Amino acid sequence: MEPDPAAAEASSPPPSPAPPATPPRDSQGDEDELGAVEPAADPATPDRCVSVGDLNPAPPSSPASAAPPPAPSPQQTEGEEAAGTCEVEQDKEAEAEVGEELRRFMEEFGDQGEECLLLSPQLKKIDTPDCPAALRFLGEKYNILLEKCNKQSARCAEECAPRYDALKKKYTAEYAERRRLYNELIEVRGNIRVFCRCRPLSADEVNRGCSSVVEIDPSHETELQFLPTEKERKAFRFDHVFGPEDDQEAVFSETMPVVRSVMDGFNVCIFAYGQTGTGKTFTMEGVPENRGVNYRALEELFKMAEERSASVAYTFSVSIFEVYNEKIRDLLDESNEQPSKWLDTKQTSDGTQEIPGLVEAPIYTIDGVWEKLKVGARNRSVGSTNANQLSSRSHSLVRVTVRSEHLVTGQRSRSQMWLVDLAGSERVAKTGVEGDMLNESKFINKSLSALGDVISALASKNSHIPYRNSKLTHLLQSSLGGDCKTLMFVQISPSSSDSGETLSSLNFASRVRAVEHGPARKQADPVESLKLKQMTEKLKHEEKENAQLSHRLKMMEMKYASRESVIQKLTEKVRVAEQTCRDYQQRIRELENELGNEKKAARSRPPLVPMRQRQAPQGRNSSYYLPPSGPSRSRFSKAPTFQNKENVPMMGSKARPETEDKAVGKARRVSVAGVIRQIPLQPKRRSSMAILPSLSEQISSVHAEKRASRLPHLQPRRSSIAFPGTSFGAVAHVPSYVTPDGGENKFRRLDLGWSSSKFSSPTLLDMLKRNMVPSTPQQRLSLAPAPGSTSKHGFSVAKKVTVSPFRGRIGAPSGAGNSNLVPRDKTMVVGRAGNALRVVNNSKRRQSVI
């Protein structure tokens, strides 16, 4: 009988006690921090908190540095290496890929500088465990950008606010001063200005042999010579005289300053007065191809509104009506109501006259203005007289209401501009009218006479102005006198046949102007002229400055607008980044929950052997060895794979020289029954500890889970078994496996105390009582259960003992003195459960069920 190698080993002195086990993972407290997810020992996982300045990951040329492969175990044999190479390579590739994605992501952000918060498409590829690191990086980036944005806004506001306030103050003062000076200028020139316009001789007049009785010297723009006869000559002076050759544009260029006053909040009244057929309608309305003052004035208003749009907001509306026989008719009312609806005036609380029911059409474009003017002209009452084929039988009034709001000062104003085309004064006898037209002529002459009286009273600065003498003057009350700027076109005919009416019109106009700007007063006060000149110069200078200020203000506003748009864009970016952060924070919470669940699962799972080892395929003739005493992450991370495990006497014992293994040789292999399982034992403690896997373990576990999902019957269950009297503690956890046939090979927690009824083998009990381990095949066979008495919890001594390096003390209580019964450095089968054998490896204090 050959000596049992296990017994021989057992005779050698016991090795020194194993170093204290690494504190279990559970005892380190719950690692809820995200950083704890990634094991620090694993260089493939960048678990550092990435800062913007810390963007120097490994160069792309050395991706291996980001995910170095695990160091090959010295215990690996060539065969095992061949078997496990493929799987290890896959793990390595997965680790390298994950690390590489994160590295690329951070590189991309780092390259684009702090201004960039564009999400990298690579971020989508980054998954656990790189995701938290990427999120930290993103969050830090976001914080920097937000802080920068806030600082920039504050600095901009700080820098610009005083300058803006100063400019605003200066502009307001200049604006008020300009308004005051302009008003003074208009007043000096006269609140009522008179322009004279003489039309050309008509073809009819030429045919009739009429001659011109008016002489206009182009070098004297304000003077007109009236020559009714060869001997008579009379000079008239007006603010401006337009001859037959002056076109509409020339007329309007002189009218424009008065028109501009309405944009400064003054009321303006421009009207054309004169004999019928002298060109009043032509001057005011014009013809489509040669438009008159009405259209051009409104065009100018729109142009000014556009120019001032940065500082003042304007809105325009227009009403067009006529006074016909002292009655008011709305020319924009196209209801085709017959007979026409007549309107009346009503005094408002501020003393102005209003016309209830009058259409006030808002206009937004100059095209809209032209449309309204055409509608008004179409609806106007006209008739044919001897003097004019299309003689206006009414006074046409266009009222333009201008509302403005100064965007800087907030000042609001409302002003009106009246554009009046009066009916022609006429001699009834000459025009040959009768009947209704005669009645019209009477009303026309009466209202013109009333207008003349009002203008005379204003010019004379009378205390009483007879506005109420006619509908026309009543309506124009707010636009004649006071701050209102009034411009009168006196239209004359050059024909010798109209010399009487021409002289009458010229006398009326010059009387009005003479009262306001009498030559005596002008000449009598040269100091006033000097003052006027100085004021004019000052006004021009101020206007230049105002233009510069306006330009600067516009530039500032543009600058503001551009900065605001930048801030808006940044705010939008920040909003998007916030949303992204929220999404990923949610993802982090989910990951934390998963982590918590995994921890819980790990606590309730026997973790002493890596997943891959526990799921060893059935039928494989290989030995499983006890795990190292006391788990440690590093040891587990270096644990050999299932293939590598064969013939490895101690898992994770990297310090063991390879020669020692070679010395053992084939004798270390265990040839046992079909199903091989391992029972890890822990000295004086539960060996089931939740050990959070390293990244490589995670990846391995993913593969293992995939395999397990294909082999559900190999899912480990947690069980325990007690070995009384051993130095390893009373309880060891033993995994149980679901058998392929659906049954369960259970090794539940067994109380191996002497009184245990579960321990069905009295022979084994006896041996354990004596701390003896059967060492011979006979002893082991005697321990085998009798047929039919096999309990699924029962044990019997099997027949195989495997030699292995022995370092631990096993199977004997301290001081029992029977350690010689346990073979040193050997694995011994100590029990049987069905087809499974219990193997005791005394060197590593492991017990396993095979």
Ligand SMILES: Nc1ncnc2c1ncn2[C@@H]1O[C@H](COP(=O)(O)OP(=O)(O)OP(=O)(O)O)[C@@H](O)[C@H]1O
């Ligand atoms: N400056 C001008 N140049 C050329 N043609 C003119 C000029 N002024 C008037 N006409 C022509 O004289 C004619 C009469 O003009 P318009 O109808 O404007 O006179 P009116 O003063 O409005 O007459 P009424 O008071 O009867 O309405 C028109 O045919 C017009 O084209």
